[in-house]
Each structure stands twice: as C-alpha cells, then as structure tokens.
Amino acid sequence: xxxxxxxxxxxxxxxxxxxxxxxxxxxxxxxxxxxxxxxxxxxxxxxxxxxxxxxxxxxxxxxxxxxxxxxxxxxxxxxxxxxxxxxxxxxxxxxxxxxxxxxxxxxxxxxxxxxxxxxxxxxxxxxxxxxxxxxxxxxxxxxxxxxxxxxxxxxxxxxxxxxxxxxxxxxxxxxxxxxxxxxxxxxxxxxxxxxxxxxxxxxxxxxxxxxxxxxxxxxxxxxxxxxxxxxxxxxxxxxxxxxxxxxxxxxxxxxxxxxxxxxxxxxxxxxxxxxxxxxxxxxxxxxxxxxxxxxxxxxxxxxxxxxxxxxxxxxxxxxxxxxxxxxxxxxxxxxxxxxxxxxxxx
Amino acid sequence: xxxxxxxxxxxxxxxxxxxxxxxxxxxxxxxxxxxxxxxxxxxxxxxxxxxxxxxxxxxxxxxxxxxxxxxxxxxxxxxxxxxxxxxxxxxxxxxxxxxxxxxxxxxxxxxxxxxxxxxxxxxxxxxxxxxxxxxxxxxxxxxxxxxxxxxxxxxx
Numbered sequence: 001x002x003x004x005x006x007x008x009x010x011x012x013x014x015x016x017x018x019x020x021x022x023x024x025x026x027x028x029x030x031x032x033x034x035x036x037x038x039x040x041x042x043x044x045x046x047x048x049x050x051x052x053x054x055x056x057x058x059x060x061x062x063x064x065x066x067x068x069x070x071x072x073x074x075x076x077x078x079x080x081x082x083x084x085x086x087x088x089x090x091x092x093x094x095x096x097x098x099x100x101x102x103x104x105x106x107x108x109x110x111x112x113x114x115x116x117x118x119x120x121x122x123x124x125x126x127x128x129x130x131x132x133x134x135x136x137x138x139x140x141x142x143x144x145x146x147x148x149x150x151x152x153x154x155x156x157x158x159x160x161x162x163x164x165x166x167x168x169x170x171x172x173x174x175x176x177x178x179x180x181x182x183x184x185x186x187x188x189x190x191x192x193x194x195x196x197x198x199x200x201x202x203x204x205x206x207x208x209x210x211x212x213x214x215x216x217x218x219x220x221x222x223x224x225x226x227x228x229x230x231x232x233x234x235x236x237x238x239x240x241x242x243x244x245x246x247x248x249x250x251x252x253x254x255x256x257x258x259x260x261x262x263x264x265x266x267x268x269x270x271x272x273x274x275x276x277x278x279x280x281x282x283x284x285x286x287x288x289x290x291x292x293x294x295x296x297x298x299x300x301x302x303x304x305x306x307x308x309x310x311x312x313x314x315x316x317x318x319x320x321x322x323x324x325x326x327x328x329x330x331x332x333x334x335x336x337x338x339x340x341x342x343x344x345x346x
Numbered sequence: 347x348x349x350x351x352x353x354x355x356x357x358x359x360x361x362x363x364x365x366x367x368x369x370x371x372x373x374x375x376x377x378x379x380x381x382x383x384x385x386x387x388x389x390x391x392x393x394x395x396x397x398x399x400x401x402x403x404x405x406x407x408x409x410x411x412x413x414x415x416x417x418x419x420x421x422x423x424x425x426x427x428x429x430x431x432x433x434x435x436x437x438x439x440x441x442x443x444x445x446x447x448x449x450x451x452x453x454x455x456x457x458x459x460x461x462x463x464x465x466x467x468x469x470x471x472x473x474x475x476x477x478x479x480x481x482x483x484x485x486x487x488x489x490x491x492x493x494x495x496x497x498x499x500x501x502x
Binding site: 091092095099102106132135136137139140144147148151152155156159160174175177178179181182185186188190191194235238239242243245246249250252253254256257260261 | 354361389415416418419422438
C-alpha cells in the first residue's frame with residue numbers, strides 16, 4: 001500500500017505542469033491545415049510540401065479556367081466572322097460580343113473576388129491570433145520595446161488595410177470592371193480614361209500602403225531595437241557588479257529563460273510563416289493562373305481584330321492583377337512582420 | 347455585395363442604352379453630337395452618383411492596439427521575471443544546502459527573492475538541528491557568497 005502511494009505521488013509530480021510561460025502559434029485555419037506538413041522538418045522542405053499540396057489541390061480549377069478561355073476565344077472568333085459578313089453589322093455585333101464576354105467573365109471574377117476577400121479576412125484573423133504570441137515571446141526574450149512597436153505597427157496596418165480593402169478597394173475593383181465594360185461597349189474615351197484612373201488608384205493605394213508599412217517598420221525597428229539592446233546591456237552590467245555567486249546564478253537563470261523564450265518564438269514564428277503561406281497560396285494560384293490565362297487569351301483575341309472584345313478581356317485580366325495584389329498585400333505585411341519578430345532584439 | 351451588384355448592373359445597363367441611342371443617332375450632325383454629349387453626361391452621373399453616398403468613419407484603433415501591446419508585453423515580462431525568480435530561488439537554496447552538507451548538517455531552506463526588476467535573494471529561513479559553530483560558518487558563508495545579511499537569516 002505504501003509503495004502504491006509513493007508511486008501515485010511520483011506520477012503526480014511527473015504530471016505537474018512546469019512553471020514556465022509557453023508560446024505556441026495558434027493552429028492554422030482548416031483549409032490551410034490540409035496543406036501543412038504532418039511532420040515538421042526544415043523550413044524549406046515544409047514550404048515545399050505546402051506548395052506541392054496547393055498545386056495538387058489546384059488541378060481542377062485550372063481545367064475550369066482553361067475552359068472559360070476557350071469559350072472567350074470562340075466568342076471573339078464568332079464576332080469576327082459575323083463582322084466579316086456582307087451588310088456590315090458593325091457596332092451591334094461588337095456590343096453583343098462585349099456583353100457575351102462580360103457575362104462569361106463576371107461570374108468567374110465574382111467568385112475570385114469572394115475568394116480574395118475571404119483570404120484577406122482569414123489572414124487578418126490569423127494574424128490577430130498569432131501576433132500577440134510573437135509579441136509575448138519577443139518581450140520575454142528581452143525585446144519589450146521592439147515587440148510592442150512591431151505589434152502596434154503590424155496590427156494597425158493589418159486592420160486599416162483589411163478595412164480599406166473591403167470598403168474601398170473591392171468596390172473600386174467592381175467600379176473598374178463596370179467602367180471597362182461600359183468603355184468597351186460605348187467606346188467613349190472619357191470612360192476609358194476613368195477606368196484607367198481607377199486602375200491606377202487601386203495599384204497606387206496598395207503600393208503606398210506597403211511602402212509606408214515597410215518604411216515605418218524599418219524606422220521603429222531601428223529605434224526600438226537600439227533601446228532594447230541598451231536595456232539588455234544595462235541589465236548585464238548590473239549583474240556583473242553583483243556578488244560573484246549571485247551574479248552567476250542570476251546570469252544563468254536569465255540566459256535559460258531568454259534561450260527558452262527564443263526557442264519557443266522561433267518554433268511559433270516558423271509555424272506562423274508556414275500557416276500564413278498556406279492560407280494565401282491556394283487563392284494566389286487560383287487568381288494568378290486566371291490572370292496569366294486571361295492575358296494570353298486577350299493576346300490571342302487581338303489577332304481576330306475585334307478590339308472592344310479583346311480590350312475587355314485585357315481589362316478583366318488587369319482586374320485579376322489588382323485582386324492578386326489585394327490578396328497578397330496582407331500576406332506580405334504578415335510575412336515581413338513575422339520575419340522581424342524572428343530576427344529578435346538588436 | 348448586393349449594392350455593388352446593383353451598381354455594376356446599372357452601369358452596364360446605362361452603357362448599353364447609350365450605345366443604342368448613339369448607334370441610332372449616328373456620329374455626325376447636330377443631333378449626333380448633342381446625343382453623344384448627353385450620353386456622356388448621363389454615363390458620368392450613373393458612375394459617380396453612388397460614390398457620393400460613401401461615408402468615411404474615423405477609426406480610433408491606435409489607442410486600443412497600443413493598450414493591448416502594453417498589456418501583452420508587461421504580462422510576458424512579468425512571467426519571464428517570475429521564471430527567473432523561480433530559478434534563482436531554487437539555485438540559491440541548492441547552494442545553501444550544498445554548503446550545509448559540506449558542514450555535515452541537514453537543513454531545510456526557504457529563500458525569498460526581491461520583487462524588483464532584477465530578482466535577488468533577500469532573506470532565508472533555515473530549519474534543522476545545527477551546532478553553534480556550524481551555524482556561524484553557514485551564516486558567514488550565506489552573507490559573503492549570497493549577500494544575504496545575518497539579520498535577514500532566520501534560524502528555526
């Protein structure tokens with residue numbers, strides 16, 4: 001009985017939690033989890049597993065995209081053939097062609113825009129879960145000022161950009177598509193110029209937000225990193241001035257905690273990087289391949305000499321390009337921020 | 347999304363209407379030029395009118411996020427400090443027990459560490475049977491090696 005009690009006591013002691021803060025990355029969203037490697041190896045190999053899984057999952061989408069492009073070429077060929085018939089039906093046939101192309105592409109573009117906005121939202125939500133973990137791990141490692149500055153900058157940009165995308169950029173993208181359809185249908189130069197302006201505005205807004213983010217992060221990183229490095233040096237100096245035995249114990253204890261926090265931060269950060277890429281890669285491939293295929297289709301359709309139709313296909317490919325930028329912007333912000341968290345103090 | 351769809355359909359509908367009107371009127375003559383101008387103005391109104399309804403609300407997120415950052419970093423720093431304090435307490439106790447064993451004394455030791463930014467051992471409670479000679483040696487060792495003054499050493 002006594003042995004049994006001793007055994008139970010030993011088991012209880014073994015099961016007792018270790019008195020240390022743990023920093024683990026939140027689990028990736030369900031769709032991204034399917035792409036994540038089951039067993040972690042090196043970052044490069046894990047990344048390759050994510051990319052391979054995304055490409056394998058993407059095959060049926062490619063077939064559908066190619067099908068739409070073939071339909072677009074067929075419509076353009078038909079318009080070109082009817083245009084060549086005697087009687088010169090001219091603008092009316094081109095108008096029908098533009099409407100047919102718009103009908104073929106609007107549904108696909110709508111689903112791509114939905115996929116893009118869902119990805120932006122998923123990335124933003126995952127970032128909101130991951131960033132506090134990385135902030136706490138970096139603060140535990142001694143980077144209190146750096147972690148705070150990184151968290152504030154990334155979260156502010158994440159929130160502003162996510163709101164801006166849903167409130168400004170997506171409506172502008174639809175506006176650009178509407179203007180492109182109107183411009184190709186009416187062939188009025190003022191509408192063409194307006195649609196060009198909206199396209200420029202979308203790309204400018206995205207570029208500027210990324211420039212400001214990286215610039216701001218760079219400046220605050222240098223300032224806060226120096227402050228943390230100085231604080232750590234001051235602490236080490238204080239420890240070296242202590243009684244040797246106490247100083248030695250204190251130095252070892254601090255080192256153990258800092259190394260522990262650093263190891264957990266690296267593990268959480270690399271998982272977070274993979275999770276962010278896994279969330280982003282599928283929609284990126286979907287939109288990216290459509291962008292390339294539509295560019296190719298526009299070039300092929302140009303051969304048939306139906307300018308409004310080929311211009312409209314080109315405009316839809318440009319819309320896909322803007323959508324690609326929108327979807328990637330939040331991902332880039334998170335990747336840059338996570339890399340800065342992983343770099344640590346100094 | 348519904349309003350965007352309505353806007354998109356409205357613009358496409360207006361474009362088709364303009365196209366038909368200009369097609370019938372032709373491009374030349376006063377009627378053609380006037381209709382082209384009118385359809386242009388009409389298209390502009392259809393395009394720009396919904397934009398005027400957009401209201402931009404000021405966002406007051408910065409202060410909330412800064413407060414969150416302060417809370418996260420202070421919690422992590424406190425937790426880190428507690429971990430360091432725990433290790434220091436254990437290591438200091440182990441050091442005293444080792445010195446007591448060298449003297450051939452069996453003791454139970456409880457070290458208290460300071461609450462400051464850098465946790466240091468500030469007091470110790472020692473329990474067990476010990477001769478006055480060994481007590482003197484241990485008191486001096488703790489004072490010299492660990493910086494805990496004899497007044498902060500409680501012997502039970």
